[in-house]
Amino acid sequence: MGRETRAMQDDETTGPAALWLLDGEALWGRKAGAAGKSCADCHGEAAKSMKGVAARFPVLGSSRDKLINLDQRINVCRVELQKAPALQLESREMLSLSAYVGRQSRGMPIDIHVNDRTQPFLDAGRAAFNRRQGQLNLACAQCHDRNWGKSLAGNPIPQAHPTGYPIYRLEWQGLGSLQRRLRNCMIGVRAEPYAYGAPEYVELEFYLMWRARGMKMETPAVRP
Amino acid sequence: MARVVVNLPGQARRGEVIEIRTLAGHDMETGFRRTQLGELIPRNIITRFTCSYNGVEVFRADLHPAIAANPLITFTTVATESGTLEFRWTGDNGFSATHTATLTVV
Amino acid sequence: MTTRRQFLVLACGGLATGVQAQLPPNIAALRQAALQEAMRKVTGGAEVRRGRVKLDLPPLIDNGNAVPLEVTVESPMTPADHVRAIHVFTEKNPQPNVIGARLGPRAGRARLATRARIADTGIVVAIAQMSDGSFWSDSVNVVVTLSACLEDGLI
Numbered sequence: 250m251g252r253e254t255r256a257m258q259d260d261e262t263t264g265p266a267a268l269w270l271l272d273g274e275a276l277w278g279r280k281a282g283a284a285g286k287s288c289a290d291c292h293g294e295a296a297k298s299m300k301g302v303a304a305r306f307p308v309l310g311s312s313r314d315k316l317i318n319l320d321q322r323i324n325v326c327r328v329e330l331q332k333a334p335a336l337q338l339e340s341r342e343m344l345s346l347s348a349y350v351g352r353q354s355r356g357m358p359i360d361i362h363v364n365d366r367t368q369p370f371l372d373a374g375r376a377a378f379n380r381r382q383g384q385l386n387l388a389c390a391q392c393h394d395r396n397w398g399k400s401l402a403g404n405p406i407p408q409a410h411p412t413g414y415p416i417y418r419l420e421w422q423g424l425g426s427l428q429r430r431l432r433n434c435m436i437g438v439r440a441e442p443y444a445y446g447a448p449e450y451v452e453l454e455f456y457l458m459w460r461a462r463g464m465k466m467e468t469p470a471v472r473p
Numbered sequence: 474m475a476r477v478v479v480n481l482p483g484q485a486r487r488g489e490v491i492e493i494r495t496l497a498g499h500d501m502e503t504g505f506r507r508t509q510l511g512e513l514i515p516r517n518i519i520t521r522f523t524c525s526y527n528g529v530e531v532f533r534a535d536l537h538p539a540i541a542a543n544p545l546i547t548f549t550t551v552a553t554e555s556g557t558l559e560f561r562w563t564g565d566n567g568f569s570a571t572h573t574a575t576l577t578v579v
Numbered sequence: 580m581t582t583r584r585q586f587l588v589l590a591c592g593g594l595a596t597g598v599q600a601q602l603p604p605n606i607a608a609l610r611q612a613a614l615q616e617a618m619r620k621v622t623g624g625a626e627v628r629r630g631r632v633k634l635d636l637p638p639l640i641d642n643g644n645a646v647p648l649e650v651t652v653e654s655p656m657t658p659a660d661h662v663r664a665i666h667v668f669t670e671k672n673p674q675p676n677v678i679g680a681r682l683g684p685r686a687g688r689a690r691l692a693t694r695a696r697i698a699d700t701g702i703v704v705a706i707a708q709m710s711d712g713s714f715w716s717d718s719v720n721v722v723v724t725l726s727a728c729l730e731d732g733l734i
Contacts, residue, residue, distance in 0.1 A: 250641065251637055251639065251640070251641045252637070253636075253637045253646075253647045254641050255594070256647065257647065257694075261482050262494065263478055263480055263494045263495070263496045263545055263547075265496075265542075265543050265545075265645065265694075267478055267496055268476045268496065268498040268543060270476065271476060271478065272476065292719075309640075324658075355520065401727045402725060402727060403724035403725065404641070404724055404725070404726060404727050406727075419644045419645045419726070419727075420640065420642055420644060420726040420729060420730075421644035421730070422500070422501075422541070422542035422543070422644050422645070423542070423543075429730075432730070433728045433729060433730050434728050436728070436729070436730060436731075437727065437728030437729070473641035473642035473724075473726045481693075487599070489614065490687030490688050491687075503673070503696070505673045509731070513589055526685070529685075531683070531685040531686065532680070532681070532682065532686065533680065533681040534678055534680040534681070534691075534693075535679040535680075536677065536678055537674065537676040537677055537678065538672075538673075538674065538692070538696070539669060539672050539676065539678075539694060539695050539696050539697075540677065540695060540696070541644060541645040541646070541679040541694040541695060541696050542644070542645070543695075544693065544694065545690070545692070545693055545694050546691075546692075546693050547649075547690075547692035547693070548680070548686065548690065548691055548692075549686055549687050549688045549690055550685055550687060551684075551685055551686070551687040553685070558637075572691060
């Protein structure tokens with residue numbers, strides 16, 4: 250990531266992600282659903298209540314049989330507590346809220362712990378990371394573990410740590426989630442990407458966040 | 474109305490040059506992109522941005538498709554007197570967005 | 580998402596009707612001419628001298644979709660001696676104009692910053708028009724790289 254791209258990321262007021270943060274802040278305070286509650290009604294000031302939250306996701310869902318990521322957890326609040334329809338994944342509202350909540354963890358270390366119950370998901374995520382896929386028959390690990398730092402068509406290969414999601418990707422000219430970026434990777438190796446919300450993505454996200462544990466959150470980041 | 478962000482100090486000394494940073498939410502569709510079926514996506518951009526200070530235009534920019542999505546425009550103006558700054562974005566398909574800010578000049 | 584049927588129809592149609600979506604072979608010359616013409620529209624053919632203008636943008640660009648650029652011009656910005664306008668152009672885009680800003684003594688400083696789309700490796704030019712009618716310029720050579728792993732695969 251070049252110096253200028255980093256400067257855009259550090260510019261909180263007029264960086265490209267600023268518009269989504271403003272939308273997220275507005276949504277945080279807006280009453281919704283049959284229960285007529287806003288996020289703020291239960292959680293108060295996001296800067297206090299959401300501090301460190303995004304750095305701990307994905308977590309085990311309440312049914313204890315699958316992982317959920319932050320976006321899915323927001324929808325749990327929407328549906329079960331606000332009695333409002335779920336926000337569509339990757340919609341502007343979802344991304345704005347996700348960016349706003351994630352922003353409250355900026356600068357904090359990624360805090361993923363694995364226990365007996367979540368170990369199988371970590372293993373599944375790690376297996377996915379190391380598995381060859383697509384027409385190009387490439388595994389994530391081949392580029393991002395074994396060849397990071399080298400160039401791929403003029404661009405440096407990163408280690409692929411999800412420290413800043415949702416990101417403003419210059420290529421998208423908009424904000425997008427980790428799942429959108431993972432879909433780009435899968436298309437990149439000519440594999441059929443999973444649908445948004447697929448458990449395979451959440452398991453992979455869990456592995457990637459665990460792999461990046463201790464690194465500082467940068468949400469919302471700017472990336473090429 | 475589209476989301477806009479305007480950043481400027483609330484107060485300045487008379488004669489001080491202040492920096493104004495503005496951001497507008499807009500796709501800035503260039504008119505050069507094609508769909509997967511080869512159809513041209515029509516141009517839809519912000520074409521003009523103006524800043525008026527107590528009714529006098531102090532800055533104007535004509536934007537072209539080569540301006541990135543969610544356009545940032547940063548410029549300066551002299552804090553001459555207390556008053557209102559009005560920012561206006563206009564563009565294709567009748568696009569219009571405005572924002573006003575007050576400046577206290579001491 | 581294009582279906583296989585749609586793709587075949589498109590491909591065969593393309594072959595039959597010819598080069599609609601293809602770029603002309605002398606595209607570089609055409610764009611260079613368009614750049615010169617756009618600059619001439621602003622200067623009216625007057626001499627453009629190098630200097631007084633500083634165009635700041637990264638020489639190596641991560642992604643051409645949003646390139647931060649800044650133009651500053653040395654000028655006292657008094658009613659007698661100021662920058663009237665700043666224009667930015669680029670060589671390799673489908674059309675050469677980037678931004679044209681009107682300033683004046685009320686600006687206090689001749690400084691403009693924005694984010695541009697630069698399609699390909701080439702030059703970016705900034706021209707400042709002074710209150711005395713003279714034109715000054717600066718240009719930067721930029722290298723534009725493309726992101727890896729995009730959304731729209733092959734067709």
